[in-house]
Amino acid sequence: MHESYKIKIPAFEGPLELLVDLIEKRKLAINDISLARVTDDFIAYIKSLGSLPIAYTAHFIITAATLVLIKSKSLLPNFLLTQDEEGNIDELKRRLEMYALFREVGEKLKNIFAGAVLFKRPYPKIEPMFVPDKSLTVSRLALVLREAIKNIPVVEKTPETTIAKAITLEEMIDNLTKRITESMTLSFKQFSKEVGHKTKEERVFVIVGFLAILELVKQGIVLVRQESQFDDIHIERNNTIIPQK
Amino acid sequence: MILSLPQQIEALLFYKTDAMTESALAKLLGTDARHIEEALGELEESLKGRGIILIRAGGEVMLGTRKEMSLLIEKIGREELEGELSKASVETLSVILYRASVTKSEIDYIRGVNSGFMLRALQIRGLIEKKPNPNDGRGYIYTPTIELYQYLGISKKEELPDYQELILSLNALTEKKAESPDYPRGNESAIE
Amino acid sequence: MILSLPQQIEALLFYKTDAMTESALAKLLGTDARHIEEALGELEESLKGRGIILIRAGGEVMLGTRKEMSLLIEKIGREELEGELSKASVETLSVILYRASVTKSEIDYIRGVNSGFMLRALQIRGLIEKKPNPNDGRGYIYTPTIELYQYLGISKKEELPDYQELILSLNALTEKKAESPDYPRGNESAIE
Numbered sequence: 001m002h003e004s005y006k007i008k009i010p011a012f013e014g015p016l017e018l019l020v021d022l023i024e025k026r027k028l029a030i031n032d033i034s035l036a037r038v039t040d041d042f043i044a045y046i047k048s049l050g051s052l053p054i055a056y057t058a059h060f061i062i063t064a065a066t067l068v069l070i071k072s073k074s075l076l077p078n079f080l081l082t083q084d085e086e087g088n089i090d091e092l093k094r095r096l097e098m099y100a101l102f103r104e105v106g107e108k109l110k111n112i113f114a115g116a117v118l119f120k121r122p123y124p125k126i127e128p129m130f131v132p133d134k135s136l137t138v139s140r141l142a143l144v145l146r147e148a149i150k151n152i153p154v155v156e157k158t159p160e161t162t163i164a165k166a167i168t169l170e171e172m173i174d175n176l177t178k179r180i181t182e183s184m185t186l187s188f189k190q191f192s193k194e195v196g197h198k199t200k201e202e203r204v205f206v207i208v209g210f211l212a213i214l215e216l217v218k219q220g221i222v223l224v225r226q227e228s229q230f231d232d233i234h235i236e237r238n239n240t241i242i243p244q245k
Numbered sequence: 246m247i248l249s250l251p252q253q254i255e256a257l258l259f260y261k262t263d264a265m266t267e268s269a270l271a272k273l274l275g276t277d278a279r280h281i282e283e284a285l286g287e288l289e290e291s292l293k294g295r296g297i298i299l300i301r302a303g304g305e306v307m308l309g310t311r312k313e314m315s316l317l318i319e320k321i322g323r324e325e326l327e328g329e330l331s332k333a334s335v336e337t338l339s340v341i342l343y344r345a346s347v348t349k350s351e352i353d354y355i356r357g358v359n360s361g362f363m364l365r366a367l368q369i370r371g372l373i374e375k376k377p378n379p380n381d382g383r384g385y386i387y388t389p390t391i392e393l394y395q396y397l398g399i400s401k402k403e404e405l406p407d408y409q410e411l412i413l414s415l416n417a418l419t420e421k422k423a424e425s426p427d428y429p430r431g432n433e434s435a436i437e
Numbered sequence: 438m439i440l441s442l443p444q445q446i447e448a449l450l451f452y453k454t455d456a457m458t459e460s461a462l463a464k465l466l467g468t469d470a471r472h473i474e475e476a477l478g479e480l481e482e483s484l485k486g487r488g489i490i491l492i493r494a495g496g497e498v499m500l501g502t503r504k505e506m507s508l509l510i511e512k513i514g515r516e517e518l519e520g521e522l523s524k525a526s527v528e529t530l531s532v533i534l535y536r537a538s539v540t541k542s543e544i545d546y547i548r549g550v551n552s553g554f555m556l557r558a559l560q561i562r563g564l565i566e567k568k569p570n571p572n573d574g575r576g577y578i579y580t581p582t583i584e585l586y587q588y589l590g591i592s593k594k595e596e597l598p599d600y601q602e603l604i605l606s607l608n609a610l611t612e613k614k615a616e617s618p619d620y621p622r623g624n625e626s627a628i629e
Contacts, residue, residue, distance in 0.1 A: 013333055016357030059357060091422075098355055098418050101411060105343065106335035108406040109397065113335070114326050116398040118300055118309035119318050121262040123557055124454045130563035130584040133522040136530075138589050142598035144524070145531035148548060149603065152610045153365065248488065248505050255488030256502040259451075260510050263554060273509065295483070296440065296447030313440050314448040321465065322452070371551030392551075 015063035016099040018045060023096075030096045032089070036074040039067040066092045250274065250284035251291060255308070264300075264307035264391040300400045302391045303345060312398040326396075327370065337363050338393065341373055343411055345402065346386045348378060372396070442466065442476035443483065447500070456492075456499040517561060529555040533565050534585075535603055537594045538578045540570065543611060 012018040020030075022041055028034035046060045066088045069081060081089070248256070253274055258265060271281045285306060289299045296314065300307045310318055319326070330338070337360055340352050352360045364387060367373045372393040378384035399405060440448070445466055450457060463473045477498060481491045492501050502510060522530075529552050532544050544552045556579060559565045564585050570576040586592060594600065 014356060014358030063357075094418055094421060095355070095357065098415065099357065101414055101418075102339045102343070102355060103336055105405075105407055105411055106332070106339040109339055109342070110330055110332070110335045112397055112406070113330050114396050116312040116315040117319070117326065118298065118312055118395045118398055118400065119315070119322065119452055120264075120307060120309050120395065121259065121451055122454055123262055126561055128561055128563040129518060130582070130588075131518050132562070132564065132585070132588050133527075136522065136527070136588070138591065138598055141527065141531040141534055141589075142603065144527050145535055145603055146599075148528050148532070149606050149610065151549065152547060153362070154610070248503065252486070252488040252503070253506065253509070256506040257488075257509070257513070259489050259500070260502055260506075260513065263557075273513070291487070294444070296444040296449075297451050308451070310448040310452055311440065311444070314445065314452075317445070317465070318448070318452050321449075365549050368550050369545045371553065375550075 012045070015042075015060045016096060017103075018042065018060070019063065019067075019096055020100050020103060024100075030093055030100065032070055032074065035067060035093070036071045039064075039071040042067055063092065250276065250280060251288040254281070254284055254288055254306075258299075258306065258308045262308075264302075264305040266305050268304070270306070298400050300391055300394055302394045302402070303388045305391055307391050309395060309400070315398070333363060334367060337367060338372065338389070341387050342389050342393070342402070342405055343408070343415070346376075346388050348381075348384060348386055352387065442468065442472060443480040446473070446476055446480055446498075450491075450498060450500045453499075456494075456497040458497050460496070462498070517558065522558075522562075523555075525550075525552075526555050526558055530559055530564060530581075533559075533579050534581050534589075535594060535597060535600065535607065538580050540573075540576060540578055544579070546611065547607065 012021065019035075019038065019042065022038040023030060023034050026034070026037070028037070042060075043064055046057060046064055049057050049060065066085075069085050070089055073081060254270060257270065257273065267278065267281050267285070271278055274281070285299065285301070289301075292298050296311060297308050298311050300309045336356060337352060340355050341347055344351070349360060349364065352364070364373065364375070368375060371390055373387050374390050375385050375387055378386045394400065397405070402408065405411075446462060449462065449465065459470060459473050459477070463470055466473070477491065477493070481493075484490055488503060488506065489500050490503050492499050525548075528548060529544060532547050533539055536543070541552060541556065544556075556565070556567070560567060563582055565579050566582050567577050567579055570578045591597060597603075
């Protein structure tokens with residue numbers, strides 16, 4: 001469960017690295033079954049990232065979205081995926097396979113690097129001759145240096161974000177809990193519509209919301225109900241348990 | 246006596262010591278790309294069984310000592326070798342090496358992270374080069390340098406570990422992609 | 438694979454650039470004068486019909502280019518010396534002038550690429566000098582030559598245009614480098 005995977009932050013640079021790592025640790029192949037199995041650990045990792053800049057976590061959240069789709073499909077047999085979603089899943093698997101290839105060969109390169117170097121011939125000694133260039137003036141030198149300084153990346157620069165506002169899993173859970181209390185039943189479609197469906201960034205919100213629902217199901221706060229295959233997923237408060245939050 | 250093209254190339258590379266592009270060779274020797282290509286093949290062949298070899302990487306050529314000599318030369322050499330590479334660096338290098346010429350967005354897509362700082366660090370170390378993209382006037386591609394080949398002890402890309410195998414697997418994955426045309430290219434731009 | 442003695446000698450001479458005594462060769466390769474003598478004969482033989490030759494004089498040996506190449510090589514040398522300085526060379530030169538004394542790694546960091554090649558070109562043209570680094574026994578620093586100062590009409594770096602301002606920006610940017618050891622891992626995945 002959540003505690004099963006403890007990692008120091010930021011142990012993983014990106015979502016593909018983390019996923020391949022999780023899958024390889026279990027000695028699994030890259031497929032729907034293995035991806036569904038590592039979803040919880042993957043989400044646990046994102047949750048542990050709480051305070052990191054959204055620029056870093058955004059890639060993880062986008063990938064988590066696809067993982068949740070895979071997991072939902074494995075949990076709810078009736079769960080229907082759109083063509084887009086199927087596409088996202090296929091793409092994720094292909095990316096993981098490609099990444100795994102480069103990662104594996106990278107290990108081999110690491111082993112041979114600087115092991116047996118092919119040396120070039122050093123420069124023979126040459127008596128220098130002073131030959132300046134007519135275009136060489138102090139003002140040109142100042143100009144060129146100014147240009148070079150402009151191109152040095154500033155390490156501390158706050159990264160531009162693709163997502164306007166940082167939104168954490170916890171925030172989303174709180175928000176969802178409140179809404180459920182207000183209106184006993186809430187359709188997932190309605191929920192997603194409210195959050196917005198236009199841009200990719202906004203879609204991430206929906207997916208984080210979806211993750212949150214799964215989380216609530218696990219905690220027993222809400223019940224998820226789907227009448228038939230093509231129906232909305234209904235979210236209801238579970239009255240048999242007092243919410244602990 | 247007039248020297249043959251392979252002889253002339255060998256002498257020029259020996260004198261220059263740095264890598265030369267095949268086009269610079271053609272210009273200097275007053276011939277064309279096809280003749281240079283042919284002559285380089287002959288030179289490569291004639292260097293078999295010698296103490297030096299021809300290293301070729303992405304349109305550039307250079308002479309170097311054979312890998313069997315590396316220990317002895319390290320002993321007498323003055324150069325300090327920077328040995329260690331991080332996991333993230335080798336990952337980035339492997340994409341650039343096996344893809345041979347690749348854009349930043351492709352590297353980012355394959356690694357699932359923004360590689361900007363990593364690419365700069367590798368350029369500073371002289372292991373990769375940034376060049377204008379011939380297919381896109383404003384874009385850039387990244388290519389391995391001959392120096393990277395030297396450090397790996399390989400004289401051409403075919404000598405990379407698992408080269409054929411990896412290229413086949415990559416092609417198979419790209420074909421798979423082509424078979425499912427309606428998948429959204431959405432996530433790709435998420436990296437930008 | 439174990440290389441033959443002539444192969445090993447060729448590689449060593451290729452790398453040494455200067456002439457080596459036969460006795461130094463024998464010592465390096467762990468053999469005796471007679472075997473070296475024999476191997477040199479074989480090497481000389483195998484270099485027939487090649488672009489490079491073995492030069493032997495008074496117990497010393499070195500590799501060189503064939504005399505038929507001398508015209509072409511002179512031409513290349515002249516081009517290196519007289520050609521227009523590339524933008525990259527001028528950039529490298531400007532860093533050295535404003536800093537007055539700077540290591541290669543700082544130049545590389547400021548420029549974002551490896552400057553080895555440019556430093557060589559600037560040295561040949563007598564614009565900069567390479568000196569042992571007083572703060573680091575094994576390293577080197579690069580400084581402008583007196584002739585360059587004279588040519589530019591200045592007597593010290595403070596007379597360069599906007600000196601204070603540019604040096605402040607440079608300091609600000611290079612200090613940050615010290616704070617982030619190899620490359621900034623945390624920001625690697627930052628979206629630009």
